[in-house]
Amino acid sequence: MQKRQFLNTVACAALALTAGNALAQDKFKIGLILPMTGPFASTGKQIEAAARLYMAQNGATVAGKKVELIVKDDTSAPDVTKRIAQELVVNDKVQVLAGFGLTPLALATAPLATQSKTPMVVMAAATSSITQASPFVVRTSFTLPQAAVAIADWAPNNGIRKAVTLVSDYGPGIDAEKFFKDRFTFNGGQVVDSLRVPMRNPDFAPFLQKVRDLKPDAVYVFVPSGAGAALMKQFAERGMDKAGIRLIGTGDITDDDILNSMGDVAMGVVTSHHYSTSHASALNKKFVAAFEKANPGMRPNFMAVGGYDGMRVIYEAAKATKGAGGEPLLNAMKGQIFESPRGPMFIDAQTRDVVHNIYIRKVERVNGQLYNQEFATLTDVKDPGKAK
Numbered sequence: 001m002q003k004r005q006f007l008n009t010v011a012c013a014a015l016a017l018t019a020g021n022a023l024a025q026d027k028f029k030i031g032l033i034l035p036m037t038g039p040f041a042s043t044g045k046q047i048e049a050a051a052r053l054y055m056a057q058n059g060a061t062v063a064g065k066k067v068e069l070i071v072k073d074d075t076s077a078p079d080v081t082k083r084i085a086q087e088l089v090v091n092d093k094v095q096v097l098a099g100f101g102l103t104p105l106a107l108a109t110a111p112l113a114t115q116s117k118t119p120m121v122v123m124a125a126a127t128s129s130i131t132q133a134s135p136f137v138v139r140t141s142f143t144l145p146q147a148a149v150a151i152a153d154w155a156p157n158n159g160i161r162k163a164v165t166l167v168s169d170y171g172p173g174i175d176a177e178k179f180f181k182d183r184f185t186f187n188g189g190q191v192v193d194s195l196r197v198p199m200r201n202p203d204f205a206p207f208l209q210k211v212r213d214l215k216p217d218a219v220y221v222f223v224p225s226g227a228g229a230a231l232m233k234q235f236a237e238r239g240m241d242k243a244g245i246r247l248i249g250t251g252d253i254t255d256d257d258i259l260n261s262m263g264d265v266a267m268g269v270v271t272s273h274h275y276s277t278s279h280a281s282a283l284n285k286k287f288v289a290a291f292e293k294a295n296p297g298m299r300p301n302f303m304a305v306g307g308y309d310g311m312r313v314i315y316e317a318a319k320a321t322k323g324a325g326g327e328p329l330l331n332a333m334k335g336q337i338f339e340s341p342r343g344p345m346f347i348d349a350q351t352r353d354v355v356h357n358i359y360i361r362k363v364e365r366v367n368g369q370l371y372n373q374e375f376a377t378l379t380d381v382k383d384p385g386k387a388k
Helices: 002-025 041-058 078-090 103-116 128-132 144-158 171-186 205-214 228-237 259-266 282-294 302-321 326-333
Strands: 027-034 065-073 096-099 120-122 137-139 162-168 190-197 218-222 246-250 270-273 337-340 343-347 354-366 369-381
Touching (some): 027 041, 027 078, 027 302, 041 065, 041 096, 041 282, 041 302, 078 096, 078 103, 103 120, 103 128, 128 137, 144 218, 144 246, 144 270, 144 354, 144 369, 171 190, 190 205, 205 228, 228 259, 259 369, 282 302, 302 337
Parallel strands (some): 027 096, 096 120, 162 190, 218 246, 246 270
Antiparallel strands (some): 337 343, 343 354
């Protein structure tokens, strides 16, 4: 009798385990880790909105499995990001980790992706080295060197021979400074000073005053998405534009979502970037219209397109692997070529990094609103940080 009860118990446990596994296998789980509160909350809100839009347009199932998007707020703290990622992998058994609003957050998670063999789709962070931190990282955002080199080529041919660099003091800012400076000086320009601003609670005023005292032709700027409005306000308050100092930089400083709030001081600012809300393609017009309808009061920016394209890469890979995770899923992400709202792009199979067009844009008023209007295109730009 005892033996029979024992066998029944074992059988029931095995059945429950099998049912649990079957239930787990019926889902394809994506752990989306984003800064949803704090100074970089706009990044998280843009990416989540774009991810949910992609799911609404392409269905909540992939390879016969229900897609479960698990959104977690890491408050932009690397230790929190790492802890959340561990919980998602161990407890929730996600097939993909995604999001990563800032470089330190991505770098904190990379070793876990390697250990657990979980593909990690970076939708925002832009330091060149991130994809080298783990063989399981795939990036759908952009890299700072891609944007920095483009504006450094444009500037010397457009009356800018002497510049000061002003960047946020962390990975992407250091990338932006280095690659702009190297290419600008190669092209015959002169960088008379390089200034780095603390990333947390930045006060740009003393740095801008130093720029004004140096009297360059232009100040080249990189700040994280969302911080451009404060910088632009202080640029205007110090009369930098009236002193004949031009403001140039990567597209983060004229973030599409907050551009209208910057006002006239943003007019004429030239930047280089991979995406603008006003990109003139049929696919982008459809994307912008759908995004704005689903998210009243928001305009999609480059963070949104990184999230939208990241979901596309995940979905297509899941279809190819019939919902399997791990290395097969990672391999199915490599080499994808497709049309994005930003334009043509692909995931380099060797570097797992994004290759796309970089556009030179100028802020102009169109139908009463400010937009980054593209006027020149560099095609199929690889990350110069990895160029041989």
